[in-house]
Amino acid sequence: MKFICMIHETHRPTPEPPPELFAAIGGLQAENTADGSIVEVGGLRPVQEIGAIVTLTGGSVSTTDGPFVESKELVGGYAVYDVPDAAAAAEKCAKFLAAHKEGWPGWEGWIEVRAYYEAPAP
Amino acid sequence: MDAADAVEEAWRSESPRLLGALLRITRDLDRAEDVAQEALAQALAQWPATGVPDNPAAWLMTTARRRAMDLFRAGERQQRAYAEVAAGVEETVEDSYDVDHVEDDVLRLMFLCCHPSLSDDTRTVLTLRMVAGLSSREIARAYLTSEATVATRISRAKRTLASARAALEEEPVGTERAERLASVMAVVYLLFNEGYAATAGEDWMRPALCAEAVRVAAILATVAPDEPEAHALLALLELQSSRLPARVDDAGEPVLLDDQDRTRWDTAAISRGYAALRLAVDLGGDGPYVVQAAIAVEHARAPSVAETDWVRIAALYARLARATNSVVIELNRAVALGMAYGAETGLRVVDELAAAPALAGYHLLPAVRGDLLARLGRDDEAAMEFVRAAELATNDRERTLLLGRADRLRGC
Numbered sequence: 001m002k003f004i005c006m007i008h009e010t011h012r013p014t015p016e017p018p019p020e021l022f023a024a025i026g027g028l029q030a031e032n033t034a035d036g037s038i039v040e041v042g043g044l045r046p047v048q049e050i051g052a053i054v055t056l057t058g059g060s061v062s063t064t065d066g067p068f069v070e071s072k073e074l075v076g077g078y079a080v081y082d083v084p085d086a087a088a089a090a091e092k093c094a095k096f097l098a099a100h101k102e103g104w105p106g107w108e109g110w111i112e113v114r115a116y117y118e119a120p121a122p
Numbered sequence: 123m124d125a126a127d128a129v130e131e132a133w134r135s136e137s138p139r140l141l142g143a144l145l146r147i148t149r150d151l152d153r154a155e156d157v158a159q160e161a162l163a164q165a166l167a168q169w170p171a172t173g174v175p176d177n178p179a180a181w182l183m184t185t186a187r188r189r190a191m192d193l194f195r196a197g198e199r200q201q202r203a204y205a206e207v208a209a210g211v212e213e214t215v216e217d218s219y220d221v222d223h224v225e226d227d228v229l230r231l232m233f234l235c236c237h238p239s240l241s242d243d244t245r246t247v248l249t250l251r252m253v254a255g256l257s258s259r260e261i262a263r264a265y266l267t268s269e270a271t272v273a274t275r276i277s278r279a280k281r282t283l284a285s286a287r288a289a290l291e292e293e294p295v296g297t298e299r300a301e302r303l304a305s306v307m308a309v310v311y312l313l314f315n316e317g318y319a320a321t322a323g324e325d326w327m328r329p330a331l332c333a334e335a336v337r338v339a340a341i342l343a344t345v346a347p348d349e350p351e352a353h354a355l356l357a358l359l360e361l362q363s364s365r366l367p368a369r370v371d372d373a374g375e376p377v378l379l380d381d382q383d384r385t386r387w388d389t390a391a392i393s394r395g396y397a398a399l400r401l402a403v404d405l406g407g408d409g410p411y412v413v414q415a416a417i418a419v420e421h422a423r424a425p426s427v428a429e430t431d432w433v434r435i436a437a438l439y440a441r442l443a444r445a446t447n448s449v450v451i452e453l454n455r456a457v458a459l460g461m462a463y464g465a466e467t468g469l470r471v472v473d474e475l476a477a478a479p480a481l482a483g484y485h486l487l488p489a490v491r492g493d494l495l496a497r498l499g500r501d502d503e504a505a506m507e508f509v510r511a512a513e514l515a516t517n518d519r520e521r522t523l524l525l526g527r528a529d530r531l532r533g534c
Binding site: 017019022023024025026027029030031033034035036038039040041042043080 | 135336337340341342343344345347348352353356360389390393394396397398400401404405406
């Protein structure tokens with residue numbers, strides 16, 4: 001089953017992550033490549049830096065390029081895993097967060113694990 | 123899943139960890155492999171009756187380690203004492219049973235498979251067998267040789283390693299560690315290239331070999347996660363692999379970069395390549411694999427050959443040529459220069475290189491020269507170069523491609 005896992009950051013202790021974090025998540029990413037569980041991965045730039053929020057409300061579509069009020073939390077990246085079940089996907093994410101705990105003390109956040117719909121049966 | 127499949131799958135994913143751990147206990151590759159084989163045989167005998175265990179890998183590890191310990195207790199004390207003295211380890215075998223040495227074990231196994239006492243070819247074969255978990259038959263198929271040849275090569279390699287007492291060496295540190303890492307990376311790269319453009323035979327490439335190389339590169343980056351070059355190598359191989367689906371047409375004929383349908387590139391592999399390169403750079407990497415991966419990124423993100431940033435690619439090749447001192451890299455730089463600043467410029471560099479002894483007999487030299495000449499409208503000279511390249515090429519499909527280009531230039 002395919003799952004997309006989106007990383008929400010709620011607290012960043014330092015402006016930039018230390019090298020220890022890169023080694024820790026790099027090791028995990030390589031491990032997931034070796035066992036074939038990782039499909040796709042991507043880092044996302046902060047929406048304050050570039051991006052937009054497009055809204056439909058009260059019958060009108062509007063685009064906000066910033067400044068954004070909701071900046072307390074941002075999605076920093078995502079990974080798509082192909083694993084047997086949701087528990088296996090959650091385990092991958094738990095390891096990813098454990099790597100943050102070790103590699104970037106004080107960092108806080110959460111990961112949203114979402115399953116793709118399988119191909120529709122006609 | 124039936125038991126035999128489960129055993130095979132567990133072996134393929136676990137062989138480096140299993141053999142690495144057994145190597146630490148037995149200090150002998152042959153013995154480590156024997157013990158592992160016994161554990162596999164036991165699994166094949168038991169699993170059909172008891173069912174496949176929840177964690178097949180852990181089952182194999184426990185069984186194999188237990189067997190290795192039995193061997194010790196059964197009178198291998200001398201070997202053990204020798205191993206401890208030679209390796210300077212104080213720990214008892216029982217201690218090593220509990221401590222989590224997995225990463226060191228796997229790295230040690232990789233170092234051993236790429237030991238300086240072995241030839242490059244032997245290193246690739248041994249790495250495929252011990253780290254990728256391929257059987258002699260699978261390796262023979264990949265290299266278009268006989269199973270017996272592979273088996274002989276492996277047993278000879280084991281003898282060489284035993285007489286060099288390679289398995290008893292201490293874990294390398296400092297520059298020696300860096301050199302050993304570099305030799306593992308070189309072997310993985312060689313493995314990939316053999317799959318990417320097979321040097322002999324009918325097939326233009328062997329994707330299975332490329333996939334194994336990516337997997338081995340990933341294993342290396344897993345056990346050496348603080349090495350930027352390991353991540354960069356993985357990035358490079360992912361990015362090159364992304365083009366595999368576009369490198370042959372439906373008839374199995376090679377399709378060169380210029381003519382590839384870029385919509386067939388594997389975007390998932392590209393995303394993994396980007397991520398691995400970003401890690402390498404964030405870790406402070408700027409070595410040869412980082413530069414090569416950066417070149418691969420330029421191709422991956424370009425919508426067409428014409429819209430590729432050849433100026434940047436030429437600059438990256440120049441950086442690489444300075445770092446590696448390789449004429450093959452210089453040849454690549456000539457191609458990039460030809461694209462960035464015109465065929466005339468590229469040709470000038472190629473002509474300077476033509477005298478280099480290392481490139482004598484290298485089919486890509488006349489192929490590149492032919493390409494540049496064709497772009498300058500010097501068709502007759504270009505055709506001659508393509509014929510010369512075809513004579514030197516060792517891959518059948520590539521030879522056909524080169525002769526086809528010569529024919530078209532002559533208006534045939």
